[in-house]
Amino acid sequence: MTELGIGIGWRPEIAEAVEALPGLDWVEVVAENICAGHLPDSLTRLRARGVTVVPHGVSLGLGGADRPDPARLAALGEKAVALGAPLVSEHIAFVRAGGPLTATPLIEAGHLLPVPRTRDALDVLCENVRIAQDALPVPLALENIAALISWPGEEMTEGQFLAELVERTGVRLLVDVANLHTNRVNRGEDPARALSELPVEAIAYVHVAGGVERDGVWHDTHAHPVPPAVLDVLADLASRVSPPGVLLERDDDFPPAEELAGELRVIRHTVTTAAVGPRCPGAVRTGTPHRHGARASIPAPRRAVTAPEQSLLIGAGARVSGGPMPGAVPASVETPAPVEAPTEAPVRALAPVEGSAPRGDARQRLGLAQASLLSALVAGTPVPEGFDSRRLGVQSRALAAKRAGVVAKVAPELPEILGKGFRPAFLAYARSRPMSGGYRRDALDFAEHLLVAGRPEDAEARRRLTEWWQDRSGSRPPGRATRLVRAARHALVRR
Incomplete structure (x- = not known):
């Protein structure tokens, strides 16, 4: 496995602060926030210094019922090649639901949502992971979510x-110890038990982040210092296996550079003092003591697929950093130079295992369940049977608040333009209008919604909002017939 060291998002x-950090080994960048053909100058300078850059995707939705989108996979692969990355990472989550599979409107979560730990969901996830592995030019690591x-x-x-x-897939793991702590507070799950059951030698790297507890709920904000409880989980992990890389995530309310450097020192100290003896490279434990020489499969690099990148879904679970967004990737690119293969022999499942493909209508069953849950969260439909309605309410409000923040x-x-009225107006809008085309489209739809309703009441603000909307949409606000059609569409989503 690639030894990454200590890094930061x-x-x-x-x-500028990241470039000046002493002893920085590597960085991770949200893949959807960069363009393969126009990398930020800062990342180019870091690469020139020998700092490894790993793209971290947030929009594939590998835990969803649909097969991965080839264009999104192609875009992620192109960014990996452009950055010379030794691997890419994504999440075990679903970020959208509905569509042709379920004959329901396609809606976006704008956030990472948990996959049910069932056989159906695992079968679908495994097939989706294999599709991604076959399309990507470098190995894939998947992150547990909060x-x-x-x-x-x-x-x-x-x-x-x-x-x-x-x-079943040989995929690597990105273990987020902050998410393990979050699930301990919010769902009563024991991080130590999770680590004891994990094949820890399959870990590609580790995430560490801060959060805050409010009213008994832990919010994984990535905007607070890393608390001792999260460092304790990191120490537990480091006592079991020497992680190839550990990365600090900070996505908002950024502290001074000295504070970031101090957090990295604490993380390095935590890992060093808890470190186990030399690892057996490639060994994988799957619930029983690992055998020296046993390997999980890691796919060899492949050529990137060339395809246009579709519209970006920013931060499906990522805390978007703001700033101007890059344009679309060109429709085709030259075949990139091969990425150097890992020094370890790639290992993949040598033969299909029983139940390796989704059984029967597993995709449709999973799709219907996910669509029902997501609709309850973002469109105000009834809570599906078996879910905690109070917790769904908390999650629903968190999704709406995040959506407002990203927009x-x-x-x-x-x-x-809207001043203090922006947030309450957007939250009221979002209550019954799920996102269906990414955050840029969401912003336009919100502005259109206000203008159709004759808002804001202040004439000057309404004029400015109209000009803003026209500059980006290229047309006038819709007429009465179009408004009726859209109202009918929203009504269908709410059913």
Whole structure:
């Protein structure tokens, strides 16, 4: 496995501070926030210094019922090649639901949502992971996510679910110890048990981040210092295996550079003092003591698929950093130079395992369940049977608040025009209008909604909002017939 060392999440707001950090080994960048053909100068300078850059995707939705979008996979692969990355990472989550598979409207979560730990979901996830592995030019690592809600009728613990995923696909793991702590507070899950069940030798790297507890709920904000409880989980992990890389995530309310450097020192100290003896490279434990020489499969690099990148879904679970967004990737690119293969022999499942493909209508069953949950969260439909309605309410409000925050970042003119009225107006709008085309489209739809309703009441603000909308949409606000059609569409989504 590639030894990464100690790193930090690169964000435009702290690019200068990141470049000045002493002893920085590597950085991670949100893949959807960069363009393969126009890398930020800061990342180019870091690469020239020998700092490894890893793209971290947030929009694939590998835990969703649909097969991965080839264009999104192609875009992620192109960014990996452009950055010379030794691997890419994504999440075990779903970020959208509905569409042709379920004959329901396609809606976006704008956030990472948990996959049910069931056989159906695992079968679908494994097939999606294999599709991604075949399309990507470098190995893939998948991250465990934090969640406020639990699915009813789960059949496995998180550790068991991840262990079988690794056994069946050979995928690497990105273990987020802050998410393990979050799930301890919010769902009563024991991080130590999860680590004991994980194939820890399959870990590609580790995330560390801060958060805050309010009213008994832990919010994984990435905007607070790393608390001792998260460092304790990191120490537990480091006592079991020497992680190839550890990365500090900070996505908002950025502290001074000295504070970031201090957090990195604490992380390095935590890992060093808890470190185990020399690792057996490539060994993988799947719930039983590992055998020296046993390997999980890691796919060899392949050529990137060339395809246009579709519209970006920014921060499906990522805390978007703001700043101008890049344009679309060109429709085709030259075949990139091969990425150097890992020094370890790639290992993949040598033969299909029983139940390796989704059984029967597993995709449709999963799709219907995910669409029902997401509709309840973002469109106000009834809570599906078996879910905690109070927790769903907390999650729903968190999704709406995050959606408002991201729209304010990708379209900063809206809060400027609307002032203090932006947030309450957007939250009221979002209550029954799920996102279906990414945050940029969401901002336009919100502005259109206000203008159709004759708002804002202030004539000058309404004029400015109209000009803003026209500059970006290229047309006038819709007439009465179009408004009726859209109202009918929203009514269908709410059913």
